[in-house]
Amino acid sequence: MASERISVTVGDREVSLSSPNRVIFPEVGVTKHELAEYAIAVAEPFLRANGHRPVSLERFPDSVDGERFFSKNPPRGAPDYVHQVMCTYNSGRRHPQVVLDEAAAIVWAVQMNTVVFHPWASLAADTDNPVELRIDLDPQPGTDFADAAAVAPVLREVLREAGLQAWLKTSGNRGLHVFCPIEPTHEFLDVRHAVIAAGRELERRLPTSVTTHWWKEERGRRVFVDFNQANRDRTMAGAYSPRALPTATVATPLTWEELAEGVDPAAFTVRTVPERLAAQGDPWEHLAAEPGRIDVLLEWWERDLANGLGELPFPPEFPKMPGEPPRVQPSRARTQDTEADR
Template sequence: MASEATTVDVPGPHGVRTMRVSSPSRVLWPEAGITKLDLVHYFVQVADAFLAANGDRPVSLQRFGGDVTGDSYFSKNPPKGAPEWLRSVVVTYPSARAHPQLVLDEPAGIVWAAQMNTVVFHAWPSRADASDNPDQLRIDLDPQPGTALAEATRAASGMREVLAEAGLTAFVKTSGNRGLHLYAPIRPEWEFLDVRHAVIAAARELERRRPEEVTTAWWKELRGERIFLDYNQAARDRTIAGAYSPRALPTATVSCPVTWDELEAGVDPGAFTVLTVPQRLATVGDPWTGMRDAAGGLETLLGWWERDLANGEGELPFPPDYPKMPGEPPRVQPSRARSS
């Protein structure tokens, strides 16, 4: 018996591509009743904004064997059987290994990834032609127990002020869950370690101003009821769900760009879903239009980093999968260090 399948015509820069979609009625989000074909139609509708945010970048695919309540895995190398018109670029990982990663250039590429059971897209902060040099500074504002979106919003506004003092323009999006993601476009003149140091400098500056509200503490036992400014999202090969990417959460929320006015008036991240975001784009437009034109430099933030170094504030822990880095403090929880 032939398996269920359909096709979808996807317009793009090279004309219309007819894309096969297997198991179109398979339910990906059981609670919301959203199917694989619904997801494909979502990507066709939001393709322009999605590609403006995530296109021309190395991208990792978070793929699911079943629905979003089940297990997932990350595809970094282009999967076997990828169409010949899909592009890839070789990137270098923290281990110094180098491998190709997929690059999305047209709507049909997103649809092909959805056909391969991709739900969440994780794009690098650098472009394909200069993968070692980010053109985005990113900060993940992560609510800790006892905090929520209201606290994250106050932290985001404070970080916006800090970045503005450093000559950078901040853009914001919902994470699709409880937190917020800040992006600031930068000139691709610095490599990952410099960008990470710039993020640490900005985070420390906000922490000094609002010590009861935000923290740079890597260890959860030290964070308390504060918003964690996750500086390690600026490390090489660390990514967050891209703008307009769905999330593997029960209601099919989307990581959605918003304006600062919207954020400060009070947004409901749960309102931005696979079912609602296409209409939002059609009526409100993309709040991140023109982001790339606002690119700034890291000179001020790196000056703050050097100032903090001179004052005894050095390197912070790297992600656990990283090799030991120069100047890094011991990777051991403070409570364990004290007990030993």
Template structure:
């Protein structure tokens, strides 16, 4: 893989920013030979018209880490590693949940997003300064099977007439696929529901004029061979590929603004990453005047069409997207052919947003926890310092007797910790959202035990109940996201901490309030002392920090040690069987048994393939390997005893055995039993070391410290 490229991009206080593009030769469109660097250079070439379309708006990023032929996902939360110059804005979703989304203010931010493998930008129809009031109508003309782009064009010209009669200026663009998008700028005077009703009014008027060509039918089975006017693109949290955004389709097509004169003859397949920049250079941006005050209309005229349909024609609400709350007058949420006549509407599962609203909380599950980035030393400044607990990160939601325990991956863990649920009901405020850590104390009573905690995740309810008594969990609270009807996520951490201390005054085990100090000298003492109780380091939180889900804005200092380990096997990479995914490590006990202690796996792709070739001469069979089936049957812990993952059903954890003749030095934080607690990091190869000299005796042991002194401290 080629070395990273640094692009100089217009922007910043000095007029230029440098944006690093890693893996510039990664093929984003493999069949077309278009690389990540090509994508970044395209956005630079169309910077001005692209910013006219997306600038100042919250955006969702459609990302493809392995190119468009690989997996995709939509990023609403800003990706990790957000540049310091990039801005975010708090957005509210249909369920009432709120979190930050990225705002594109300059082309450097778009290039950074392209570096993060973003192919398509999906902006909200609002400005960051007024995120609840749309400033544009977006009408998506989607040809159904049997119809073509040409049919969508015909509908677009008729739509232009309708909008013109309402005093709205229509601006067309290709969708980048088979459809046409028509936009109209409006003053941000109405909220989303009103604007959606205006779009429905326009769509119904278009349908009346072209009944054989256009439909507003929500259910596909009722649309027939017509062009669907997707009115729900006007809903909150519904977005359309922006103008000048590439699409993840063969040929790298671009959703391209065109003039009305061009629309009738344009071939959308010819508007691609390779051609659109030249088109813009030749004739400029077809939407250059879209923000001129003369072209900004009043959405009230479209809403008047809706009102007329309701009051004079007896027409009512149309279906909302499936994750929206059930709205008054909305038709049933089940498509007509599947709806049972003997069931009432209430018998069907309520929409997600309606279920969320039942919480009655200002912060609704799931929420990704705020994260910390590693630093080498405890920082000094306006921080509060806390012990770093070694357990399951959990955000607890309580609304009366309803309790949910969220997790790092936003999946609920409520069923696994019934004793914590009862403690939350008994000890936490009636309505609250608390961030913390679930931990289990080991059998000696003086340190945490992560292995016992892992065993609590079990599918059998009877086993869960048994373990809740035998190895009860504790919840250590360290942040407060909501209290009563107040959303605290926008308040500074110092204020949230004070409210948390007040809310948890007098709580008893198994609920705890984590210790905190503003003295870095005390934090340094904790860093060394508390490891003996099984804790993981120190977290430093700026006092003025707002709660930012899934962003690494706190700081963490973890213990770092090295060990020389035996290379005993490998697993191949998910990309293919010619690259190393992870290397299995072992250490010898005093009696000469090779124990599995962990893995290393963070290698560049080119190195993964080189390492695969290097290790082939060491490949052996299990008959000649310390981790043979006989060892498993004797009860020794080896990777073969866990060839199926308990965390991901069906995930194959089998490995290729190697003769234990090679030694590698690795970096680790601490041990959990006989294994590294976390994935180790490669340091260097040690050809000078004898594998049999790689024993547990080399490992540094922390001084013991009573966990009760950490959990039971004065608050």
């Protein structure tokens, strides 16, 4: 028996939507059709933040409680208004990735069972050089959103001293993402080093609240500055992207004033964010208007190198990088040293 199918009008296009009544978020009852309507409602700010760049699609054939997989290659049969760009990965291999340039393409992605959109920090016009410096403030066990919210204004000041303007969004979960628009003059590794320099400076100012330790056993009850999210092909949920969480929360741009007044990230959902946009507009509307440079942060990186602070570990799937310390969990390294001594 063929599944139910409807046609959704998106501008001057008609996008076919199969199984529109399938429940994607069982806890709150959000259906595939409702998710498509959400995509239409937020299309303008969504594309401003995530469009015209490589994007990975996190897809759920059933619901967010079931199987998931990441789709990077454009699926066969994609319509001609879904574009693609060739990307080079850390391994040196190349393949095309989806690029979303219009509202109908977002709805097509929903038709392909996409829930979470993971955009690159670079544009399709130049995939090698990011246009954003992104910092993920990730609360560790024993900390929560309030701890990240307390740290973020200090990070904003650090970035301001480096000549960068910081913009803010919820992660859609417990964390906060801080973005700085930058000129696309440096490749990903340089931008990662700039993020590490900012994170180390933040850690110096808030040593009991912030950590840049890669290994979880060393982080303690602090907010982790996840510097490896700045790597090539490492992404985070884009602005206005739903998250695959039971209550259909959304990664939502905020103003700094809102953060100071106190916000509940759980309040921003597929059902509430369109009303929020209609009432107060997009806090990130002018994010890209005045890009900065990472020169000062790279000077801090070189200063820290001179003072003995070297490269930090890369994710396990990355090739071994120059100057990188051993990718061995500290407790295991100590055990191995003890056994070697014996």
